[in-house]
Amino acid sequence: MKQVLEGSMAIADGVRMAEPHVISAYPITPQTHIVEHLSQMVADGDLKAEFIMVESEHSAASVVLGASACGVRTYTATAAQGLLYMEEVIYNIAGMRLPVVMTLANRAISAPINIWNDMQDAMAIRDTGAIMLVAENNQEAYDMHIQAFKIAENRDVMLPVIVNVDGFVLTHTFEVVETIDGIDKVREYLPPINMEYKLDVENPYSFGTLGEPSVYMESRYNMYNAMKYSAKTITDAANEFNDMFGRFYGGLTDTYKMDDAQTVIVAMGSVLGTIKDVVDELRESGKKIGVLKVRSFRPFPEEEIVDALKNVKNVIVIEKAICPGKGGILSVEIRDSLFKHKINTVNVNGYTIGLGGRDITPKNIKDLVERAEKEENVDGEFIGLSQQYL
Amino acid sequence: MLTKEETHNELFTMGHTGCSGCAQSMSVKLIMEILGKNTIATSATGCLEVFSTRWPESSWKIPWIHSLFENSAAVASGVEAALKYMGKKDGITVIAQGGDGGTADIGLQALSGMFERNHDVLYICYDNGAYMNTGYQRSGLTPFDAYTTTSPSGKESFGNNRPKKYMPEIAMAHRIPYTAVSSAGYPIDLQKKVKKAMTIKGAKYLQVDVPCVPGWKYEPKYSVRLAQLAVQTGLYPLFEAEYDKIISVKKISKKVPVEEYLKLQGRFKHLFKDEAGRAEIEKIQKMADENIERYGLM
Numbered sequence: 001m002k003q004v005l006e007g008s009m010a011i012a013d014g015v016r017m018a019e020p021h022v023i024s025a026y027p028i029t030p031q032t033h034i035v036e037h038l039s040q041m042v043a044d045g046d047l048k049a050e051f052i053m054v055e056s057e058h059s060a061a062s063v064v065l066g067a068s069a070c071g072v073r074t075y076t077a078t079a080a081q082g083l084l085y086m087e088e089v090i091y092n093i094a095g096m097r098l099p100v101v102m103t104l105a106n107r108a109i110s111a112p113i114n115i116w117n118d119m120q121d122a123m124a125i126r127d128t129g130a131i132m133l134v135a136e137n138n139q140e141a142y143d144m145h146i147q148a149f150k151i152a153e154n155r156d157v158m159l160p161v162i163v164n165v166d167g168f169v170l171t172h173t174f175e176v177v178e179t180i181d182g183i184d185k186v187r188e189y190l191p192p193i194n195m196e197y198k199l200d201v202e203n204p205y206s207f208g209t210l211g212e213p214s215v216y217m218e219s220r221y222n223m224y225n226a227m228k229y230s231a232k233t234i235t236d237a238a239n240e241f242n243d244m245f246g247r248f249y250g251g252l253t254d255t256y257k258m259d260d261a262q263t264v265i266v267a268m269g270s271v272l273g274t275i276k277d278v279v280d281e282l283r284e285s286g287k288k289i290g291v292l293k294v295r296s297f298r299p300f301p302e303e304e305i306v307d308a309l310k311n312v313k314n315v316i317v318i319e320k321a322i323c324p325g326k327g328g329i330l331s332v333e334i335r336d337s338l339f340k341h342k343i344n345t346v347n348v349n350g351y352t353i354g355l356g357g358r359d360i361t362p363k364n365i366k367d368l369v370e371r372a373e374k375e376e377n378v379d380g381e382f383i384g385l386s387q388q389y390l
Numbered sequence: 391m392l393t394k395e396e397t398h399n400e401l402f403t404m405g406h407t408g409c410s411g412c413a414q415s416m417s418v419k420l421i422m423e424i425l426g427k428n429t430i431a432t433s434a435t436g437c438l439e440v441f442s443t444r445w446p447e448s449s450w451k452i453p454w455i456h457s458l459f460e461n462s463a464a465v466a467s468g469v470e471a472a473l474k475y476m477g478k479k480d481g482i483t484v485i486a487q488g489g490d491g492g493t494a495d496i497g498l499q500a501l502s503g504m505f506e507r508n509h510d511v512l513y514i515c516y517d518n519g520a521y522m523n524t525g526y527q528r529s530g531l532t533p534f535d536a537y538t539t540t541s542p543s544g545k546e547s548f549g550n551n552r553p554k555k556y557m558p559e560i561a562m563a564h565r566i567p568y569t570a571v572s573s574a575g576y577p578i579d580l581q582k583k584v585k586k587a588m589t590i591k592g593a594k595y596l597q598v599d600v601p602c603v604p605g606w607k608y609e610p611k612y613s614v615r616l617a618q619l620a621v622q623t624g625l626y627p628l629f630e631a632e633y634d635k636i637i638s639v640k641k642i643s644k645k646v647p648v649e650e651y652l653k654l655q656g657r658f659k660h661l662f663k664d665e666a667g668r669a670e671i672e673k674i675q676k677m678a679d680e681n682i683e684r685y686g687l688m
Contacts, residue, residue, distance in 0.1 A: 021475045022468060050471040054464065055503035062461035062500065066432065066468025069455050072475055074468075092457050199453035199469060201428050201482055208456035209443035 005177040007170040008033030010138040011077075011103055011163075013179055014145035016047045017186045020075040020101070022067035024052040024060045028082040029115045030167035031105040035077055057082035061089035061100075068098040069207055071198035073149065076100065079167055080107035080121045087125055093160045094129025094223060096208055099152035099193070100160040101145070102130075106269070106320075107167040108356040116357020117167040118320040119269065122297070123329050125162070129223050131230055132298040134164040134268040138175040140249045141165045146180075147237040150190050157230045158195075159223070164297075166270040168357065180245060189244050231299045252301035254293040255308055257283055261290030263369060264309060266334060267318040268294045271360050275318065278365040289369065294330065302337040309334070310343050316372045317350040318365070319380070327380030328352065335377075349378035358384060401427060406449040408441040411610025413574035413600035413617060414516045415441070418487075420577050421514065424584040427452055429483045430469050434462035434492030437523040438516065460496040462486045463504035466511045479510060483588055490517040490531035493597075494557045505564035505593045512587045512594040515557065518602035526605045530555040533625070534677065535670050536657045538605075543660035548670050553677060561595035562634050568592075569631040573599040575617025579628060579640060586630070599626045607656025619651040624678035627685040642687045648675045 005013070011034050015023075023042070025035040041047040050067075054060045057078050064074040078086060083104060093100050106122055108114040122132060131151060135141035141163065148161040165171055180186055197205055211219050235251030242248035256276055258264065265275050272293050282289050292308050294301065309315055317331035326332065331350020338346050349372045354360040364383060372378075401422040408415040414437060422429075430453045433439045439456040442449040457465045466486035473479040486504070488497050493515040504511060520538045521527040528541040532550045537543050541550035561569045568590045570583040580598060587594040601608070601616040608616060620626035621640060625648060628640035649671055652658040661667040661674075682688050 022471045024468065024471075050475045052467060052471050052507065054467070055506070056499060058461060059464035059467070059500045059503050062457060062464030063468035063471065065457055065461075066455065066465035067472035067475075068468070069465075070430075070469055070472035070476070072472045088458060089461065096457075199430050199455060201430065201453060204427075204451060204453040206443050206448035206450050206454045208439075209445040209448060210440055211445055215445055 001181055002176055002178050004174050005138060006033065006174050007138045007141060007165060007172060009037050010142040010177045011145060011165060011171070012037035012041065014142040015075055016041050017180055017183060018146050018149045018190055019047070019073065019183070020049055021072035022050045022052065022064060022074045023076065024054055024063035025076050026054055026057045026060045026078070026082060028057070028079050030107060030171045031077045031079045031082070031103065033171060034103055034105065057085040058089060061086035061093065064100045065089060065093050065096070065098060068093070068100050069096065069199050071193065071195040071200070073193045074100050075102065077103035077105065079105040080109055083121045084109070084124060087128065090125055090128045090130055090160060092208070095219070097158040097223065097226070098160065099158055101148045101152055102160060102162045103145070104162050104164050105167040105171045106164050114356040117169050118355045118357065119164070120321045120355070122164050123321040123323070126298055129227060130160040130162045130298065131227065131234070131296070132162050132164060133234070133296055134294065135170065136249065136270060136272045136293065138170055138173070138177050139247070141170060142177055142179065143241060143245070143247055143249070146186060146190060147241055150237045151230060151233050153193050154233045155196065157226050157233050159226055159230060164269065169270040185244060189240065227299050231296070231301065234296050250293060250295050252296040252299070253304040253308065254295055256291035256293065258290035258292065258308060260288050261312060262288040263314040263316065263372065264290050264292050264312045265316045265318060265365070265369070266292045266294065266330065268297060268330070269320070271318060271320065271354065274360055274362060275365055278362045282366070282369065300333055305334055306337050306341045306343065309338065309346055310341070312346055314372045315346055315348045316368050317348065318368070319350060319352055320354045322352045322355070322380055331379060347372070347376055349375055350380050351378065351383050352380045353383040401425070401451045402442070403449045403451060405447065406442045407444065408437070409603050411603040411613045413602070413613045414438055414518060416613070417516060417574045417580060417598050417600055420580055421584050422452070424581050425483055425485065425588065428481055429485060432456070432462045432466045432469065432486045434488035434497055435459040436489040436492050438487060438489070440523060459492055461500050462488045462492060462497060463511070463513055464500040466513070467504050467507065467509045470509045470511050484511045486511055486513045488515055489523070490515060490519060491521045491529040494530045494555050502564065505561060505566050505595070508566065508592045510591050510593070512596060515595070515597040516600045517597055518600045518605055520605050522602045522605040531557060534674060535661060537660060538657070548667070549657070549660065558595065558597055558631070562631050564593070565633045566593040566595060567632060568594040570595070571597045571628050573617045573621055573626060573628055574601065575599070575614050575621060576628065576640070583630065605657070608654050612654055616651065616654060619646060622646040623648045623651045624682040624687055625651060627681050627687055629685055636685070639685050639687055642682065645682065645688060648678050
């Protein structure tokens with residue numbers, strides 16, 4: 001059924017369709033509407049779940065950790081500072097191989113305090129061992145949450161999945177979203193959770209034991225391998241979703257107008273909408289330009305990216321994050337991927353833009369397209385600074 | 391007295407790497423005898439977790455989970471929520487465990503949340519009065535004037551310059567249905583309180599005094615003796631409370647001077663060097679006397 005839904009409502013409804021058993025959260029803008037909607041669904045009896053509103057994000061993540069270890073389906077959501085506060089627990093969830101699903105309403109990191117959108121929070125947890133997917137619009141956010149549970153709970157994966165949605169830009173914006181009619185089809189797509197190891201009095205296991213130097217590395221290696229393997233699971237989950245519900249946004253990546261493209265813009269999340277509009281316009285004026293969307297940031301789709309970019313002249317990486325002391329993050333990983341595949345003919349320029357919710361305009365994008373053809377190896381340069389505040 | 395059927399031995403098994411004379415491992419064994427196999431336990435980071443679960447070995451024959459230092463209570467909240475969802479809560483006891491630091495310092499927020507939400511969980515604080523696992527650093531439950539590696543005695547110091555945090559009263563302030571303080575020196579008292587806690591629905595707090603051989607610096611044979619002396623001096627009052635009201639206290643038949651307790655422990659030996667130290671012992675005696683008065687121990 002097609003409905004006009006706020007992003008947060010679309011996300012909450014996607015989560016409802018996945019039927020999580022235990023939800024725990026602590027309020028933080030711009031995540032709040034998601035957990036408000038979910039708690040209302042529980043209050044109205046539309047979602048049968050234990051909803052635990054806790055005293056901190058650290059405990060929210062810990063509650064879903066404990067519940068997940070018992071073998072039930074779990075969900076939480078947060079943003080920015082809340083994410084940093086739960087980071088320790090996210091590492092722990094991944095290390096214990098618990099399939100928690102979480103929404104990250106991407107928001108800037110303090111200081112200065114700023115509640116608006118960018119992706120610096122996501123970049124701060126990229127090495128936790130959590131799978132990190134990024135939604136482009138509310139429809140994809142709805143669908144991606146259902147897929148996320150399927151990916152997380154795959155026996156060969158068993159890792160937390162974080163669905164990134166741009167704070168405000170998606171969470172607080174109304175769009176037409178096609179929701180799934182009837183839960184039976186979703187149940188067919190997403191079978192009941194069935195964990196091999198869990199806290200069960202009939203079959204007791206010890207979780208989170210001490211890993212001495214003789215075993216610690218192997219434990220991390222197994223987790224690292226599961227993350228690598230998850231690339232296949234993410235793609236499969238997208239394809240199966242397409243077969244069943246007729247919607248597809250790519251597996252790990254997606255391409256837009258890439259045939260014969262000489263210049264390609266790479267980005268993640270909602271900014272892709274603006275970028276595609278600009279590309280449409282430039283294509284009309286005869287420019288050979290396309291878009292590469294990164295849908296899975298972890299695992300990093302190295303092969304797909306190299307495959308898409310190897311014959312391209314100029315690559316423009318648009319990034320709502322910065323690595324102080326280095327520069328770009330996505331741009332550096334793309335350059336590294338090409339370097340590893342001995343491709344040195346692609347000019348990769350990375351730009352940092354839209355931090356703390358600053359608008360990214362079509363003109364910004366067009367300017368970068370013009371610049372990229374004249375520049376080489378730009379790394380995380382800040383775009384659109386006001387000279388008066390420097 | 392407990393019948394044979396009521397005890398379930400060997401749920402916390404031997405073979406762990408706890409110190410000789412460790413009062414915490416003794417207490418865990420006593421507690422597990424009462425709890426039985428239909429129990430799920432969480433543990434905070436600390437001695438217990440380290441010495442009982444060196445992978446691939448584990449002393450736990452019940453489902454057990456350690457996550458982090460400060461979230462034992464929150465993880466247990468999640469376990470309880472999952473059991474509730476599955477309709478299994480009624481037959482299963484959930485316990486959360488932590489040391490004094492994991493409980494009263496770094497884990498206090500998560501514990502307060504668990505209390506306030508009144509999860510059906512028994513939280514057990516094994517109080518040995520410092521961060522023993524990391525090498526005897528002071529915590530919020532380190533007693534007044536105790537030497538620790540971060541509250542050392544010296545020319546300008548008699549050791550830890552603050553009294554213990556009144557953690558059981560903090561629990562009571564949450565109006566949880568049951569709070570109890572017990573001791574490794576009184577196994578029957580300890581087991582009775584665990585048994586009672588199991589009959590009460592909602593959040594429960596049990597704090598157990600567990601002497602620590604290397605941290606308190608005494609001969610291993612004194613573990614039980616010291617735990618008893620802590621009670622008999624009035625320094626460690628044992629009581630039970632329902633909501634905010636104390637309902638029972640363990641009476642002291644004959645008050646023992648605090649000196650008898652302090653002199654057996656290396657962590658207080660600096661108090662026995664000179665007159666200034668004697669004055670400090672007087673202060674500790676006063677604290678014990680105040681406890682006796684406050685809790686009506688005699």
